[in-house]
Amino acid sequence: MKITMGLAPDSYKYVFGVFHKWDAPFDPDRAVSLACGRRDRAAAQLLIYADDELLVCVGDEAAFDERGPIDVLRASVRIPGLADGSVSASLVGLVEDDDRQLKSDIVLRQSSIRVEKRRVQPVWIEAEIGADAAPGVYHPEITVYRRRMFEDERIEAVLKFELVVHDVTLGAPSDNAFYLDLWQHNANIARKYDAPLWSDLHFEILEPYVASLAALGQKAVSLVVSEIPWSGQASVYDRIDPANLFEYSIVGVARRADGTWAYDFRALDRYVELCERYGIQDEIEVFGLLNIWVYEDAGYGGVIPDHPDAVRVRYYDEAAGTYRFIRRRTEFEAYVVALERHFIERGWIDRVRVLADEPSDLPLFRERLGALRRMAPAFRYKAAIAHASFMAEEGIEDHVPILDCAGQEHEQILEMREGKNGRTLYYVACDVKHPNTFITSHLLEARAIPWIVWQLKLDGFLRWNYTVWPTDPLRKISYHNPFFPAGDTNFVYPGRDGRPLLSLRYKLLQKGIRDYEILARYVREGGDAERLETRLRSVLRWETPADLHRDARRRVEELISLDERDYDGIVSELLAEMAAGRLPQ
Secondary structure: OOEEEEEEEOOOOOEEOOOOOOOOOOOOOOOOEEEEEEOEEEEEEEEEEEOOOEEEEOOOOOOOOOOOOOEEEEEEEEOOOOOOEEEEEEEEEEEEOOOOOEEEEEEOOOOEEEEOOOOOEEEEEEEEEOOOOOOEEEOOEEEEEEEEOOOOOEEEEEEEOEEEEEEEEOOOHHHOOOEEEEOOOHHHHHHHOOOOOOOHHHHHHHHHHHHHHHHHOEOEEEEEOOOOOOHHHHHHHOOOOOOOOOOOOOOEEEEOOOOOEEEEOHHHHHHHHHHHHOOOOOEEEEEOOOOOOOEHHHOEOOOOOOOOOOOOOEEEEOOOOEEEEOOOHHHHHHHHHHHHHHHHHOOOHHHEEEEEEOOOOHHHHHHHHHHHHHHOOOOOEEEEEOOHHHHHOOOEEEEEEEHHHHHHOHHHHHHHOOOOOOOEEEEOOOOOOOOOOOOOOOHHHHHHHHHHHHHHOOOEEEEOOOEOOOOOOOOOOOOOOOOOOOOOOEOEEEOOOOOEEEEHHHHHHHHHHHHHHHHHHHHHOOOOHHHHHHHHOOOEOOOOHHHHOHHHOOOHHHHEOOOHHHHHHHHHHHHHHHHHOOOOO
């Protein structure tokens, strides 16, 4: 049996399907050289291809295939001389894209996987460098052993790559300047693990998800305080394969038998405190009070006739012993006032942002916003918008234009934010073809996102998807195509052990955020900003920001580089300059 092995950069995405070749679809002789700082990470991929079936392993336990005798390859990795750090090997799982081809995405925790003949198995090799690691050049060694059944293992191959650790210690993710806002859909997490909503089991499962967000440098906590504010993401219109994408309130509401109202904020407090323990404490986003999504023809409308928004607050009526929805504006106002008072009493009110997701009708939005502001004057507001005109609305402090708007109306956005204290991020979603983070997207599109933020002089990035999984995401991540391209709904997958399985898209976004921190630190410490601007043209290739609008119909390679060496070259040079102390003081 012929076995071919080689190394590839972390941005390599394997595609297996109708177009796959009958030979190894990679260069087995490619050299890989990585650069990083201390308290940093660097990754490459080991690629294995054979003309017969294999069992590929990354653990130390014995491995046999249930179907009978098969050749077993075991990959083991170490970094000679590295005293403060570690290196790991993880199998990469493939997922089916909308084009029905399989593409690498999931960083698996299982120790072995059966690989059919003439199909590549990627292995994610990641080095984590400690804060006290000695600077220098290291050569990680990947040793691949081979055996069949009860044979003694023998070395099949040894592959090495170069890892340059610069004398620059990076900060902790919680200290990132880059402002990351990935919305949390916690009811979906509860469903996937059959955990009662807001139970101890649910919070036990939520913790590793919060930890995975913190590792990216997440800044915002997501709180849903009414029922189904996105009305199930329009799943009702998918008559073939609908999915339960409803998000439910984290606040318990009850009307006592004597007619008074009670509000249970214990789960809300517990989730905010959990996020705080992991350093996610810059912002508390409140969903479900403003700009509720409605689909009147499908039954998803409002329930409060004299309020201009479709807010749905469910409560338990003790006297009747039934659950009902608030239908009087005065009762809804009392709930909003209680929320405001609770945030004030907890000392969180300055961090709270009531969020409006994609308002489109400006006069109606103005009416909705005005009504809420009169109810709770202490609340501050944030909006994900498609037009810069919404930035002129009084009361909206933070603005998140979609990439089309951030590009086409770039000068206007920068002018309108002058003199304001709020943040301006950008976002992408299902209707932005590229750069984006779909399964079909090049992995460097995820890495480029923070670079785009830097170039547009914005504060960060927002995306609605972290765990908005369809029904069975480990089997089928494609959902509601073409409205939601595969991968639009998630950055991680629900691991069977209650922990998230990270994706390659997560990993490349994480690397891009790390790049941003290096760019920002270089300029902050006196680096040559003009020279850096010139260097960035090798990565960010649009002529004007307006080229980022979908109507410009630019190919992705005309907007950003799809060669990781362009990104790595800049980062390596900046690290080297900072380490050598060549920055002007």
